[in-house]
Amino acid sequence: MDQRVDRGDAALNWLARWETRFKDSGAALWIFPLLLLLAFFFVPMGSILSIMFSRTDPIDLGQIWRPLGFTIWQAGLSTVLTLAAGLPAAYVFSRFTFPGKGFMRTFTMLPFILPTVVTAAGFNALLGPRGWINLALMEIMGTSFPPIDFLNTFTAILVAHVFYNIAIVIRVVGSAWTQLDPRLEQSAQVLGASSSRTFREITLPLLKRPILVSALLVFLFDFTSFGVVLMLGGPNFSTIEVSIYTQALSLLNLRMAGLLTLLQLGCTIGITVLFSKASSNQAVPLFPRLQGEGTHAPKTWVQKGAILCVVLFLFLLQVLPLGALAARSVTRLEADRGQRGESQTGLTLDFYRELFVNRQQSYFYVPPVQALLNSLFYAGVTTIISTAAGTLLAYAFVRKPRVRHWLDPLVMLPFGASAVTLGLGFIVTFNRPPIEVGSFPFLIPIAHSLIAMPFVMRTVQPALGSIPDSLRQSAAVLGASPRQVWWNVELQIIRRALLAGAIFAFTISLGEFGATSFISSPRNPTLPVAIYRYLSQPGAMNYGQAMAMATILIIVCGISIWLLEKLQGEKHANA
Amino acid sequence: MKTKLRILLWLCLLLVSCTPKASEQTLTIMTHDSFAVSEDVVKAFETQNNVGLVFLKSGDTGTMLNRAVLTKDSPQADILYGVDNTFLSRAIEEGIFEPYKSPLLASVGDDFKENLAGMVTPISFGDVCINYDKHFFSSRSLAVPQTLDDLLKPEYGESTSEVPLLVVENPATSSPGLAFLLATVAEYGEDGYLEFWQGLKDNGVVVVNDWDTAYYTNFSASSGKGLQPMVVSYATSPAAEVIYASTPLTESPTASIIGENTCFRQIEYSGILKGTKNLELAQKFIDFMLDVQFQEDIPLQMFMYPVNNNASLPTEFEKYAQAASDPAVLDSTLISEKRDQWINEWTEVMLH
């Protein structure tokens, strides 16, 4: 009897020790995201890579260097340009209130949701050989030859990258900028620093971290960019991702594809580590501020001019192409037809009407409402999963900084993973019920979450780190239980960061990045899939319906984002 | 403790409800994204055989093939549809098919029955041809090129018209692009085709990566209103322009160049996947696909031609589309052997 009690005690002690170790390591926080990563990234990636390397396809090392060099070059240049364009915008959004600010803020997120096919169409409508700008210029200059040659150029790649990713800089740096205590800059001024010196000595060093974080995210996106390079850059430009695509899917050379994938993953880790080192560990506590506090209407002409420039630029870059797209969806622009002579134009809602008609009685007809609901469903689930996982990670990184060293690069890996390889990995791994590609409804949101999770983590973490212990402690002293402390104090402060991360997750999911094109469920098609279908056949109706569906996608997404932002109750504090 | 048990119970129920219901018998067909079929036709088979049909759309042909090959030990479908003659040998080599010879093959022309190896069945075909903008040529009183050689003439080149008149797709990234490349190989032979391409490059040609960009951005007769009046597309595209026009048209704005060896014939095959548990049903479905009802549905759904001689074509096809009478044809084994090499050679000439 005693022996049993002793053994029971010993077992309990052993359990207790492990429990303490578990608690100390903070594993309760990061175990769920890690499991998610392991099950849905490392396992599929591992299986497909081992399959790829077990094949006997020929390898040509010479085909690696050029794409590698070009990939790094275009990603680097795109990142620099995105920062150059995004920082002034972040400044303007964080310091001032002005009419149309809410609209512009929402609008900057919309490019994320657009499949590249649609973006290409939008830019074509605006800047193509018979796009509106060229048409206008030809009128003005009296030439018959379109002066702007935009598509299939390096410029197109760069512009499209900035178009897509400027939102990252604006939101990540912008939110940190709003959190920056204006009194720091004012102190510097009183101490004798002119505006430019203040910016250099105080503002920039304090913003170093968010700038580097946004640069990392933008770089990795551009590094693995596929649709933009393929469709807007054209055949003269080949990145590693495009090479993986051609090797795997056209030349059926899986071994080469595997090699390139490993190369890409290696670069991702290297770049992530580089950025971490550069943004050295000291967490700069930013004073948590209420939304809108510290923003005011512009006073000087210089300020007004800056705002005007930024708004104009964003308008040209983002609103115009999307507007061109929307305009094409309601315009009947026949090409010069034999018997008609002149092009016939006219406004029409025919394309929208046609969306709801299954004229060919196709079995695969996608009713737009259903496609929309499917997209929103996936986006919603993705938002929930990635917000939860990302926040847990943020907590883990703030509470237990040592965990960051090894977990951070792992979390960033999905960013740098080839969509093609990962997609194939999904197909190979999730082959049997219950988790089966095509039938398990949560596979797509989980795949989206792999990308969205690091976003949420990186937006929430600085907000979390800025909460001084004293705040938590005073609440506790006032009688709040740990849960109440979390709900009433912490959650309120990180609410805005959480929301920003959630919005990213939402738009990323709607835009269906990468691997999910491989695992889309035929029974629950989403809007981007439907858009692709229309654009893969000739005919004005098909083109028009694709534009119409894209416009619906844009409008619905815009409204959703606007609603989400209203959720956190913007307060406009003036002067 | 009780609440925890309750939660656990709900979770289990949830998981169980997530698993697909295996009550009804289903037949799964893995296809590429361009597969399309009418509801009536699907229902016809389903009711005839008391089975549910499930279509697994798997991307473009290359992706689909990869998917089939990677999962051949535990196949995800019973039937594969959509492997074409450029991939055929590779697919057969990988050993993913179950042999079957449909009795309905008797109604199919001999041209389509080469290299089947008893494994696959031809279902449809299409011609990849150069489409041209009728208005462009008529308004300039310019004759439409009739052969590949014509394309090298200066009147169709950059020197005369300031812009290249032809846009082609990159064979490494586009299926019609590859088809056109194969047409040139068929016309000029393995030793001469590169010369043709060099000549084309010197005369002026635009290369883009995918059909979408070529047709909707570069082609002047599509809604994109581009600059090039000639594009590598499908022989059925002119019909699609009429069927999907936003205002009713009596004539198609485009047509195809169908001289000898200017088009490439793509044949689409279907095969039963090895390891299927529904062999009999699968065989029935293959027969069904070769039968007149399915075959007559193909043109307006997939914009391809039926292989069954007894299938009639819709009027729009007769009026606006033209199948090539003398399409370029290459042996599929040869294609499978040499395609990588040809693509690389082409890339060297055209893109470097």
Next chain:
Amino acid sequence: MQTHNGGQMEYLEVVDLQKEYEKKPLLTGVNFQVESGETLCLLGRSGSGKSTILRIIAGLEKPDAGAVYWNGKDLAEVPTYKRNFGLMFQDYALFPHLTVAENVAFGLKMRGVSRSEIAGQVKEVLEKVNMSDFAERRVTDLSGGEQQRIALARALAPHPGLLMLDEPLAALDRALRVELQEELKDLIKQSGIPAIYVTHDQEEAIVVSDRLALLNSGRIVQCDRTDRVFHYPSTRWAASFLGMSNFLAGRVLETNPLKVKTDCGIFSAWNPDPGHAFNVDSPVTVLIRPTGINFTGDRSMPNTLNGLVQTVHFRGDHYRMKVKVNSCVEMEFASSNEFQTGQEICIHLATEDVIALLD
């Protein structure tokens, strides 16, 4: 610590500052002066605009009307970073990415002082605030009191012409505050720099300031030597703000000398502003000072009230008592002697104890 101008007299003059905040008037005409060697305290309620005044003087905000003069020169066109003033914020606003020494050195660095010079001066300043050991520490590691000292050192290091402190001790606990009040005052005095000290805490104002300016409704209501303001608040608001509540309504009987008739009797009253003339028969409110009252006289003396002690509270260094006066009204008084509840006392009011309030 050297004075800025090598011993010359410097002064700041604020004339008729006006500012609106969210369409409502905040400052409606603020006037005051500060000179070398004195600390002026701006005392007022939270939200009365005290911080705004400092920010206008520093150049961080522009007034809607009015001007700021430094040594006679209008500062309207002078940008903040050229004014050479020191400003210490309530939450210190130390630069979190710099060490203590770098924070303190910032102003000197901006003025182009050489690195070796900077090191020496930083050391000197840190010694003055008793923080020499903290030079290489990160500011985020410091406690509240330590941060406050560094903030002060940072403001002082570049030898500003004027020092402004915006509720510098508000974030600290009471014991620390009391300890630091004296230190602050000494440091400022040593430097000889004119200083404006903003607070809402009266006791702090008493300790720190030489002159006191009361701010209400956007105007300076009273500005004088600190002891005079406390002894002779000139308006009802000022008196209430300073915690006095012994008001009597009355009428002016005579004007020279000033005599007022109230319900509790007729008193000789004190006019706090010699420039102000009272009119006979006009209504006036009279303040009976709570402090410095003589309770030892007898009833026969003029200006004496009868009082019945209601409650007595011990306050550390004095007793606070509520007294029913002349059976008509209740007043509060402070006394160093202890009285008993129920005791009858004589309240002998000198002329200065009865103040005819100006508004």
